[in-house]
Amino acid sequence: MQAQRVVLATGNPGKLRQFSELLGMSGLELVRQSDFGIEPPAETGSTFLENSLIKARNAARRTGLPAIADDSGLEVDALGGRPGLYSARYAGEGASDEQNLRKMLLELENVPATRRTARFRCVLAVARAGKTLATFEGVVEGTILRELRGGNGFGYDPIFIPRGDTRTAAEMPTDERNERSHRGQASREFLAQLAARMRG
Secondary structure, eight states: OOOEEEEEOOOOHHHHHHHHHHHTTTTEEEEEGGGGTOOOOOOOOSSHHHHHHHHHHHHHHHHSSOEEEEEEEEEEGGGTTOBGGGGGGTTSTTOOHHHHHHHHHHHTTTOOGGGOEEEEEEEEEEEETTEEEEEEEEEEEEEEOSSOOOSSSOTTGGGEEETTOSSOGGGSOHHHHHHHSHHHHHHHHHHHHHHHHHHO
16 A cells, blocks of 8 residues: 655754654655745744644645644743744744754743743644645643753753653653654644544
């Protein structure tokens, strides 16, 4: 049986790697939208849901294939929920992970440990022919450290400790981090629905 080709609507290499790990055993063949010469659309939504829909619908419409896209980020309570939608460009357009991390640590420099609560949030959208098929959400609560720890993961993983743990997301083995992550949660919901449809 031939694998179902699905376009992954992201240009983020960290997300591409993680989704390949999360969905690698699903029987889906993930294809990057860049392989079709598709540039990411403007993320003009005001929520993670709206932006994930924009990206998934665009990739599905442009390729004629089913497409999945996520919009995700870190919400820090002491910063009023920032960086949120702007997590990837917190320190400015084209900012590196290191620049984003340094800016956050500076902004939280005088915030006590009891107020450093935060969460990773992911909304995953699935579209075909430009129309939405389903959406899924994953959330992981935790706290923000005062320094970077760990060399695994990407983005804000080196400063985020999931609730109930003492390690940052970047200190966890890849399999465990994927299992517990916000993208892992959303991906499992997606795969469960996919399996149910195949059984039906």
